[in-house]
Amino acid sequence: MRLLTLHIDGFGKFHDFSMSFDGGLNVIYGKNEAGKSTIHTFIRSMFFGLEPKSGVPDPDDYYNIYQPWEDGEVYGGSLRVENAGKTYRLERTFLQPRPSFRIFNETDGHDEADAPGTLKNILCGLTKISYDNTVSIKQLKSVTESEMAQELRRYLSNVNTTGNSALNASGAITFLEHQKQAFEIMVVPEAAKTYAGLISETRKLETEISSPKYENRLGPAQKKADETRRRAEEKGKEKEELARENDRSERLLEQNKFVDAESITSYGAQINQLYEDYQVLRHQSEGKAGPVFSVLSLIIGIIVMVGDAALFLLTSLGVLRLGPLLSAVLADTSAYLVLGGIGAAFLVLCIILRIWVGSRKKEAALTAHVLEEIFFRHLGDSEISPAALQAMDERIEGFHRTYDSIGVNEKAMERLSEELVSLAQEQESDKRALHYQQEIRQELEERLVRLASLQQQIQVSRNALTENERLLTEIDSIDLATETLVALSEMIKNSFGPHLNAAASNLVREISGGVYQRISIDEQLNIYLYTKDRTVPITRISSGALDQVYLGLRLASARLIENGADRLPLILDDSFVLYDDERLGNAINCLVAGYGGQIILFSCHHREKLFLDEAGVRYRYIDLG
Numbered sequence: 001m002r003l004l005t006l007h008i009d010g011f012g013k014f015h016d017f018s019m020s021f022d023g024g025l026n027v028i029y030g031k032n033e034a035g036k037s038t039i040h041t042f043i044r045s046m047f048f049g050l051e052p053k054s055g056v057p058d059p060d061d062y063y064n065i066y067q068p069w070e071d072g073e074v075y076g077g078s079l080r081v082e083n084a085g086k087t088y089r090l091e092r093t094f095l096q097p098r099p100s101f102r103i104f105n106e107t108d109g110h111d112e113a114d115a116p117g118t119l120k121n122i123l124c125g126l127t128k129i130s131y132d133n134t135v136s137i138k139q140l141k142s143v144t145e146s147e148m149a150q151e152l153r154r155y156l157s158n159v160n161t162t163g164n165s166a167l168n169a170s171g172a173i174t175f176l177e178h179q180k181q182a183f184e185i186m187v188v189p190e191a192a193k194t195y196a197g198l199i200s201e202t203r204k205l206e207t208e209i210s211s212p213k214y215e216n217r218l219g220p221a222q223k224k225a226d227e228t229r230r231r232a233e234e235k236g237k238e239k240e241e242l243a244r245e246n247d248r249s250e251r252l253l254e255q256n257k258f259v260d261a262e263s264i265t266s267y268g269a270q271i272n273q274l275y276e277d278y279q280v281l282r283h284q285s286e287g288k289a290g291p292v293f294s295v296l297s298l299i300i301g302i303i304v305m306v307g308d309a310a311l312f313l314l315t316s317l318g319v320l321r322l323g324p325l326l327s328a329v330l331a332d333t334s335a336y337l338v339l340g341g342i343g344a345a346f347l348v349l350c351i352i353l354r355i356w357v358g359s360r361k362k363e364a365a366l367t368a369h370v371l372e373e374i375f376f377r378h379l380g381d382s383e384i385s386p387a388a389l390q391a392m393d394e395r396i397e398g399f400h401r402t403y404d405s406i407g408v409n410e411k412a413m414e415r416l417s418e419e420l421v422s423l424a425q426e427q428e429s430d431k432r433a434l435h436y437q438q439e440i441r442q443e444l445e446e447r448l449v450r451l452a453s454l455q456q457q458i459q460v461s462r463n464a465l466t467e468n469e470r471l472l473t474e475i476d477s478i479d480l481a482t483e484t485l486v487a488l489s490e491m492i493k494n495s496f497g498p499h500l501n502a503a504a505s506n507l508v509r510e511i512s513g514g515v516y517q518r519i520s521i522d523e524q525l526n527i528y529l530y531t532k533d534r535t536v537p538i539t540r541i542s543s544g545a546l547d548q549v550y551l552g553l554r555l556a557s558a559r560l561i562e563n564g565a566d567r568l569p570l571i572l573d574d575s576f577v578l579y580d581d582e583r584l585g586n587a588i589n590c591l592v593a594g595y596g597g598q599i600i601l602f603s604c605h606h607r608e609k610l611f612l613d614e615a616g617v618r619y620r621y622i623d624l625g
Helices: 036-048 115-122 128-132 145-162 169-186 191-209 218-255 261-286 289-317 324-330 333-379 386-511 543-562 581-594 607-615
Strands: 002-011 014-020 025-029 076-083 086-093 100-105 136-138 518-521 527-530 535-537 570-573 599-603 620-623
Touching: 002 036, 014 036, 025 607, 036 076, 036 086, 036 128, 036 136, 036 570, 036 599, 076 115, 086 115, 100 115, 169 386, 191 386, 218 386, 261 333, 261 386, 333 386, 386 518, 386 543, 543 581, 581 607, 599 607
Parallel strands: 025 599, 025 620, 136 570, 570 599
Antiparallel strands: 002 014, 002 076, 076 086, 086 100, 518 527, 527 535
């Protein structure tokens, strides 16, 4: 794999910045703070991403260190690489909380569906840690000789034991033992018993809930109670209406002074009698017989009285001579008295007739007045007529019906009272039934809440069981992994270690110009350098020599890890600061001749350029200015 070009949209000091690379050696020159480490970190971040570190401030928190200086919203870029004959463009944005990553296959013209898988293939399976420990090399800066020696031991332990600088077999075994202990602590021994108890209680509760007792009868009970209440209200209203009707009827009868049916009948008879009397009296007072008889009686009486007086006077004076019989009769004066009495009787009859006619008129007027008052009070019209009498008879019949209705209504109210008592009892029964159903409903709700709680607890317990199974599986896997690691570490140590030692010895010999012939590592990971004359412990060599050993080990590890695959770009960031000119030349010759892949060399000195120019080595030179 080799790098082709990069473009930085925004990363640290760079904004809209592009750079291209040759397939061989690339020397990127820049003074301090020119951005060499920024470009190096950008390439690394395009491969492995960039995320902020939480917690206390960290000097390796590259996300915050390399945030864009100009536009904080544009944080990312692209990197074009060639691998296995195809060109890929890696595009990333690092801005949180929604970073993005895609790989575009420029050769085939499509996005890679499995971008992580494609990237893993491009990087030959290297992880971020193995990448940092092999092909990406930075200056150790202020690391002391003893600290560097310790790092070499740690580094060599990883590679010599497992064949990968990112893996540490002994550390892994220790880690697995700690993990096993942690998993054993996390196992819940009572989980199965708790789960069985919860299942048992749940089944029991479900059986109780499904019993007929908890059938939903609250609705029908409420409907029954509502229906009973409605009927009671209707009956109550009906009774109240009858009571009001009776009250109106009783007030009507009381106003007319009726106390019973007989008083109504009597009142009607009295009215009819008054009407008959009125008719008779009116006929008598308005008839001609009375006045005629009165006048005739008066005339007859006067005639008889005058005739009697005249006859007495004429006979007494002898003027009138009568027959013997009449004279004999009239000879007695009593005859004249009788005749006068008869005349007087007619006069008295005349007076009596006059008085009788007058009294008939008065009685007729009085009767008419009474009838007029009665008709007006009951009919609203004082006219005395047959129609009025008929209407009055109907009115009397109405009073009878009113009186009868009171009795009927009273019986109906008695019946309604009995029904209301029965309905009240039914309402009380409905109330008890409704209350019972409400208690059942509440009891059911409590059981349902309990059931929901049990189901949640069952889920938690089931999760605990699942977690137990997972933990036990993990523990079994850890045991197996530990056994495998122990076996593999011994096997790899016997097979991989000698190859690494041989490769590292060759590189160190080339870099040191033959000063050091080979490297030897004992079982305690003590590193020794061999010259032609003596053996030198690594703790007694200079920082520059340590840097050479470190470079040789990393290059040897990279070669072995890549295992025949395309070489990954070797990136060195001011890695030769501690080298003298001779060692620098040896190291560059070793890299150019022995690595066989793309090399990107960052430097703040011109020594590398001068050496390459003198040696006639082809390279691409980039000045960051």
